[in-house]
Amino acid sequence: xxxxxxxxxxxxxxxxxxxxxxxxxxxxxxxxxxxxxxxxxxxxxxxxxxxxxxxxxxxxxxxxxxxxxxxxxxxxxxxxxxxxxxxxxxxxxxxxxxxxxxxxxxxxxxxxxxxxxxxxxxxxxxxxxxxxxxxxxxxxxxxxxxxxxxxxxxxxxxxxxxxxxxxxxxxxxxxxxxxxxxxxxxxxxxxxxxxxxxxxxxxxxxxxxxxxxxxxxxxxxxxxxxxxxxxxxxxxxxxxxxxxxxxxxxxx
Amino acid sequence: xxxxxxxxxxxxxxxxxxxxxxxxxxxxxxxxxxxxxxxxxxxxxxxxxxxxxxxxxxxxxxxxxxxxxxxxxxxxxxxxxxxxxxxxxxxxxxxxxxxxxxxxxxxxxxxxxxxxxxxxxxxxxxxxxxxxxxxxxxxxxxxxxxxxxxxxxxxxxxxxxxxxxxxxxxxxxxxxxxxxxxxxxxxxxxxxxxxxxxxxxxxxxxxxxxxxxxxxxxxxxxxxxxxxxxxxxxxxxxxxxxxxxxxxxxxxxxxxxxxxxxxxxxxxxxxxxxxxxxxxxxxxxxx
Numbered sequence: 001x002x003x004x005x006x007x008x009x010x011x012x013x014x015x016x017x018x019x020x021x022x023x024x025x026x027x028x029x030x031x032x033x034x035x036x037x038x039x040x041x042x043x044x045x046x047x048x049x050x051x052x053x054x055x056x057x058x059x060x061x062x063x064x065x066x067x068x069x070x071x072x073x074x075x076x077x078x079x080x081x082x083x084x085x086x087x088x089x090x091x092x093x094x095x096x097x098x099x100x101x102x103x104x105x106x107x108x109x110x111x112x113x114x115x116x117x118x119x120x121x122x123x124x125x126x127x128x129x130x131x132x133x134x135x136x137x138x139x140x141x142x143x144x145x146x147x148x149x150x151x152x153x154x155x156x157x158x159x160x161x162x163x164x165x166x167x168x169x170x171x172x173x174x175x176x177x178x179x180x181x182x183x184x185x186x187x188x189x190x191x192x193x194x195x196x197x198x199x200x201x202x203x204x205x206x207x208x209x210x211x212x213x214x215x216x217x218x219x220x221x222x223x224x225x226x227x228x229x230x231x232x233x234x235x236x237x238x239x240x241x242x243x244x245x246x247x248x249x250x251x252x
Numbered sequence: 253x254x255x256x257x258x259x260x261x262x263x264x265x266x267x268x269x270x271x272x273x274x275x276x277x278x279x280x281x282x283x284x285x286x287x288x289x290x291x292x293x294x295x296x297x298x299x300x301x302x303x304x305x306x307x308x309x310x311x312x313x314x315x316x317x318x319x320x321x322x323x324x325x326x327x328x329x330x331x332x333x334x335x336x337x338x339x340x341x342x343x344x345x346x347x348x349x350x351x352x353x354x355x356x357x358x359x360x361x362x363x364x365x366x367x368x369x370x371x372x373x374x375x376x377x378x379x380x381x382x383x384x385x386x387x388x389x390x391x392x393x394x395x396x397x398x399x400x401x402x403x404x405x406x407x408x409x410x411x412x413x414x415x416x417x418x419x420x421x422x423x424x425x426x427x428x429x430x431x432x433x434x435x436x437x438x439x440x441x442x443x444x445x446x447x448x449x450x451x452x453x454x455x456x457x458x459x460x461x462x463x464x465x466x467x468x469x470x471x472x473x474x475x476x477x478x479x480x481x482x483x484x485x486x487x488x489x490x491x492x493x494x495x496x497x498x499x500x501x502x503x504x505x506x507x508x509x510x511x512x513x514x515x516x517x518x519x520x521x522x523x524x525x526x527x528x529x530x531x532x533x534x535x536x537x538x539x
Contacts, residue, residue, distance in 0.1 A: 056430035056431045057430070079431040080431060080434075081358065081432075081433075084358050087375075088373070088375075111341075115380060115384050116344075117343075117344040119342070121333065121338045121342050122333070124323075124325050125351055125352070125353055125354075125380070126354055127353060129353040129375050130354070130355040130356060130373070130374070130376070133374040133377050134375065154384075156380065157379065162378040165378075167400040168397070169400075170374060170377050170378070
């Protein structure tokens with residue numbers, strides 16, 4: 001008898017769902033929960049994904065978090081230069097974090113305060129500008145209340161309103177596929193391309209989700225309840241990918 | 253047949269204040285640290301550093317050597333934010349900087365290597381990379397619907413410093429680790445390129461060290477070769493050695509305290525030569 005799924009596992013599965021129907025693309029998740037989601041998706045319903053060991057190799061097999069990949073089967077060579085080439089080819093779906101995100105999906109992990117001399121220098125632009133404008137991007141946000149803001153201080157990853165203001169061809173590859181938080185899953189499948197509630201995690205009400213957002217959440221239908229992990233998924237998460245429970249650290 | 257061997261201090265003797273200097277490697281990986289320390293102990297100043305930045309950028313900004321840094325990121329990898337660089341950005345002590353999308357940075361190197369003024373890309377459109385850097389221009393495609401693209405300018409560099417696992421005395425370079433990063437483009441893009449290496453070997457011995465695909469720096473782009481065993485320390489240089497994480501943590505902690513930083517400089521960074529640094533490392537053990 002498998003014990004009941006916990007919130008971290010529900011989030012991993014909600015994020016794994018972002019890769020469903022991706023087919024054969026390079027899946028580049030960053031951080032423990034996104035990496036688990038990518039590996040889980042490939043082990044179950046998205047077997048054609050390619051994943052890297054985060055060094056320079058695309059590897060097969062079900063690697064646990066933190067494993068060095070020395071014994072993994074290498075299927076391709078992916079040094080950093082090749083990763084950028086994959087970005088521009090479009091055959092990639094990345095999961096990034098965010099310190100701030102707004103109603104249109106404008107994301108900031110660059111800096112808090114004025115960009116030229118910030119109060120807090122964060123990661124910087126990193127690859128966000130190129131990722132967003134070239135291929136599918138999803139976000140993992142472990143603390144929605146802190147992150148859903150009215151306005152971001154710096155736009156590292158452009159959202160739908162800023163891309164709409166560009167030349168019509170510029171945005172043709174831009175897609176924010178999914179945002180998964182500690183409270184629910186969101187997308188931009190709304191008429192005005194504002195962030196829409198896709199599902200709420202079990203026990204979370206719309207009022208709670210709205211209270212943890214500085215902008216109005218768009219609701220098109222009665223939001224679904226995020227699906228529970230299957231027994232197979234729970235076994236993979238707990239026994240294969242993350243036996244040490246690294247994922248739980250993101251919910252501290 | 254040119255023998256291009258020289259010392260770190262001879263390299264610095266060919267550099268001038270105000271120059272734009274490219275530094276190869278990536279984050280805290282295979283950085284030419286013996287050359288970075290030679291710059292640190294010189295009177296060079298007002299430099300413009302171009303780098304996928306790690307402790308090279310952190311050290312030179314903390315020491316006030318930089319007028320400007322052009323970067324894709326500045327990170328110590330196992331420590332996500334380079335703490336000295338972070339301090340410089342937050343205090344405003346770095347006069348100028350250009351932060352580019354990581355991939356766009358690659359195009360600036362490639363444009364310089366290929367001697368074209370720019371390469372076009374979509375990366376940056378709609379983001380603060382464009383709004384915060386009005387000097388970055390766009391171009392209109394002469395084809396199709398006239399799509400607008402970002403023109404990433406060529407990084408013109410007076411000098412470039414890279415570190416390889418092996419080299420010969422004529423300047424051919426060999427990397428033996430998992431990733432070349434962008435060092436071949438750096439080497440091509442520099443008006444002068446200086447290559448330090450863990451070991452200088454006879455040309456005929458290269459293929460005993462690694463397969464032919466590892467011979468990625470041809471000597472036509474190299475002006476000086478410096479033999480520097482442990483020359484990338486404390487950054488990683490596999491398979492010769494991994495990152496010295498304990499040393500890196502010690503370095504990172506000095507960003508919090510001016511006295512600690514001064515002491516660390518005296519103890520490690522300001523030593524008179526790479527030989528002295530190596531001797532001190534071997535006293536410390538493990539190296």
